[in-house]
Amino acid sequence: MGATRVLIIANPAAGTVTPALVWELVRVCRSGVRDVSVRWTTGPGEATGIARKAAESAPPSVAERALALPTAMSATVSAAAPARRTVVVAVGGDGTVREVAAGLASAWRGAGPTPLLIVPAGTANSCYHTLFGTAPWQSVVSSALREPVVRWLDLARVAGRLVFAGASAGISPRAIHEARALTSHVGPSRYHAALVDLIPRYRPYPGRVTVDDRLIHSGSTLLVNVGGSRYRGGHFELLPRSLPDDGLLDVCVLGGEHSVAEMMELTRTGAHLSRPGVVYERGRRVRIERTDGRPLWFEHDGEVLPLGPTEYTVDVVPAAVPALATPSLTAAA
CATH class of the missing domain: 3.40.50.10330 (Probable inorganic polyphosphate/atp-NAD kinase; domain 1)
Known part of the structure; x- marks a missing residue:
């Protein structure tokens, strides 16, 4: 019916x-x-x-x-x-x-x-x-x-x-923040234009990521993406193995040793998973930290959270x- x-x-x-x-x-x-x-x-x-x-x-x-x-x-x-x-x-x-x-x-x-x-x-x-x-x-x-x-x-x-679409730390929240000033663009082109402008200036941060109390990454960090949505930023397939109803959070970490421009291009098709320094895991709880004491840039569902905290913990809410x-x-x- x-x-x-x-x-x-x-x-x-x-x-x-x-x-x-x-x-x-x-x-x-x-x-x-x-x-x-x-x-x-x-x-x-x-x-x-x-x-x-x-x-x-x-x-x-x-x-x-x-x-x-x-x-x-x-x-x-x-x-x-x-x-x-x-x-x-x-x-x-x-x-x-x-x-x-x-x-x-x-x-x-x-x-x-x-x-x-x-x-x-x-x-x-x-x-x-x-x-x-x-x-x-x-x-x-x-x-x-x-x-x-x-x-x-x-x-x-x-x-x-x-959180619905997902959450991220690193370059994504910075791009979302800067996209707000690009009033000459609308829709997905605004975010993409902000990324293009930010890429030459962006510097990775020292970070650590744990999934269900297992350390999966420690060191230079370009991006951490968590969630059930395969896509972020419209058409970036950061979590190509993710299902929105499997009761788990998918996590992808891009190490800071990679070229920002190259990794952003690879994430359009999920090809980034084949690169060394890229970590992909699943779990129920994800802890994301910045280890130098400075505030962690962090967003969820396209909303940048106020600067201040150096870490965030994301928990799954199954079948919600x-x-x-x-x-x-x-x-x-």
Whole structure:
């Protein structure tokens, strides 16, 4: 049974969100769902509250209502009452998706799971790329609403915050920070332009990385990437072996002995794993440190955390949020 209600949560501050895009999304949704509504966010964190409220106010499914009734009545309800499912669509970048996912993951589930669907309209859109590749969002939305398949995706937790796409230390947060000033660019080109400008100036940092208390790296560090998403920065396949629902965090460490430009090019196709000094591991807890006492540049879901700490610990949160996938992609996974 497909969705019967769609709530669109759109972030007007995200890279490529426009009223025209949201209206096109409404049109696509209404081709199969009558009850479609839109909420525009007005500030950071608001999407979490909107998503949580939507999940907690979703009507119970047929099966859940039937369980609460005597046997004879439950059979009548199952036959006569159509199943209802609310789907929450996040329109924005990885930060917007993270906020919506956090709201759905923290909601009281007495009314059943409320799944997430992503429409990419940010700077990087790594979450969408990981789940749907390069498929146009219009076809993904139509297919997912018509034949919904729910996958329970893992999240992570760092510094008391939930993480969706992933987290990183090193050159990535520096590039994200500098991309904010490139107002002449929009979408993924903004991040890529910041990287091109930063590469000649960037210097690796002395660091240490442990996975489930096992030391996997110590020394000069170009980049550490942690998460369930295969892609970061839009199209950099830093974690090519990662699955978003295997209950583990994938970790990739690029040593500082490598050329920044070369490694950034290799990560576009996952070819960096064949280079010496590149470490790839899996685990449930990852500790990332800077060992010279200086602040560690660190981000998650495209948001750079305030400078100060010299280390961060990332923990997996297995099967934390339901998300819609298309039948073909689910079979391929």
